[in-house]
Amino acid sequence: MFDRRIDALGTWALVRLGRDPFGLQVFVARAVLALGTFLTLVCNPAAILLHSGDPSATQAVSCVDVGSAGAFCIAGGGDLDTVRLVLAIFCLPTILGIVPAVSGWLHAYAAFSLSSNAIGIEGGDQLTVTLAILLSVASLTDRRLTAFTENRRPGTHVRFVLSNMLLWVCTIQVAYVYVEAALVKLGHPIWAEGTALWYWAQNSGFGVSKDGESLLLDLLAAPVISAAATWGTMILELVIAAFLVFGWRRRRLRLAALVLGLGFHLVIAAVMGLVTFFIAMTGALVISCWRPRDGYPLRLFRRLRRTALSTPGRKPTYEGTRVA
Known part of the structure; x- marks a missing residue:
């Protein structure tokens, strides 16, 4: 009886959470979060990001507890503007959707360094860190080289269950x-x-x-x-x-x-x-x-591609496979 319940639970989880989740919506969310971090790092010099409010102190890097693992703390007394630009570059692969399983971690570290080491006045940076880490772990099962590649073998897979749970x-x-x-x-x-x-x-x-x-x-x-x-x-x-x-x-x-x-x-x-x-x-x-x-x-990309390749009175040269 117990084994049957376990099997039923496993089947339910596979049906509900075993679908490949990495489509347009997840990519857009990752890219937008990375864009926010990128713009903050690019548009604000270190003197603005790393301040203490004390007019006599030009820069003040927060290196409390786990924040000491941030890039600005590791750099020590180095050129913090260079560190800032390197972290901004870390965000670009996620914005472009390149190797999602890896690029998400680069953005997560950039967001973590910004949130932990800089002095902010709003909570967007902190929320970005949390979501970036969750998305990075979830994306470990994303085997695509780019976020624009479609899954040619849709179906349910055990490896997607944890990813879907994390997205929840x-x-x-x-x-x-x-x-x-x-x-x-x-x-x-x-x-x-x-x-x-x-x-x-x-x-x-x-x-x-x-x-x-x-x-x-x-x-x-x-x-x-x-x-x-x-x-x-x-x-x-x-x-x-x-x-x-x-x-x-x-x-x-x-x-x-x-x-x-x-x-x-x-x-x-x-x-x-x-x-x-x-x-x-x-x-x-x-x-x-x-x-x-x-x-x-x-569907959006596929519909645009069909429209671009079709001509009046002629059947589109590309037919997408519909997945409910």
């Missing part, structure tokens, strides 16, 4: 980020009373322009608008988390979570100037909306 963990991690963000806000007095965004609009640590700040303050001066925007932010975060968790069999919920999340973070990027945070959350939302059956085929 990514979804739970992102949903938890939204839930925690909402609950932490709710526990703070200015968020609970509905005035938090009025204070945030005046925070000089973010990129709100003077004109934008003036307009926001005028709008948020109205108690109804301030309360609606403040409480609406927390409600929206909880809704996105719920859609991610309960969208396992409902593609519309996953699409709604993606659209709401992208719109939400786009507004934050436009108002507060947190562009790289928007990029990181875009990659996080894309991977958290993933499901095993979304992996193959790469």
Whole structure:
């Protein structure tokens, strides 16, 4: 009886989690996350990334605990701008989709070094590290040389079960980020009373322009608008988390979570100037909306190729194999 249950569980896991997950959606998520790390490293010199807030100190590398394994700590007193550019180069193979099983680890180390050694003010870098490591482990079963190569032998394989489980963990991690963000806000007095965004609009640590700040303050001066925007932010975060968790069999919920999340973070990027945070959350939302059956085929690429190769009145020269 026990053996039958084990066999049934194994069959269920193979059917549900044994499909090759490495399609367009996973590639886009990895590439977007790597792009955020790349832009942060390329656009900010070491003097900006590695600062302590003390005007008398030009650079301050954080080498606490596990952070000492970061590239900036290993370099010691070397040229930290050179280290920064090398780490940026580490991100390129992931952005280009080259050898996913290996390139993901290069990006994960670059993201880890940036998050652990630099002094940041937003959580996009930390989330990128977590997701990059999970994706790197999951991608160990990805045997392709490029992310644009299709699997010519679709089916279920035991080696994909762990990969699919880790990709599920990514979804739970992102949903938890939204839930925690909402609950932490709710526990703070200015968020609970509905005035938090009025204070945030005046925070000089973010990129709100003077004109934008003036307009926001005028709008948020109205108690109804301030309360609606403040409480609406927390409600929206909880809704996105719920859609991610309960969208396992409902593609519309996953699409709604993606659209709401992208719109939400786009507004934050436009108002507060947190562009790289928007990029990181875009990659996080894309991977958290993933499901095993979304992996193959790469319908978009295949449809474009059929369209390009076909002529009026002539059958397309390339016929793709449909996988449900």
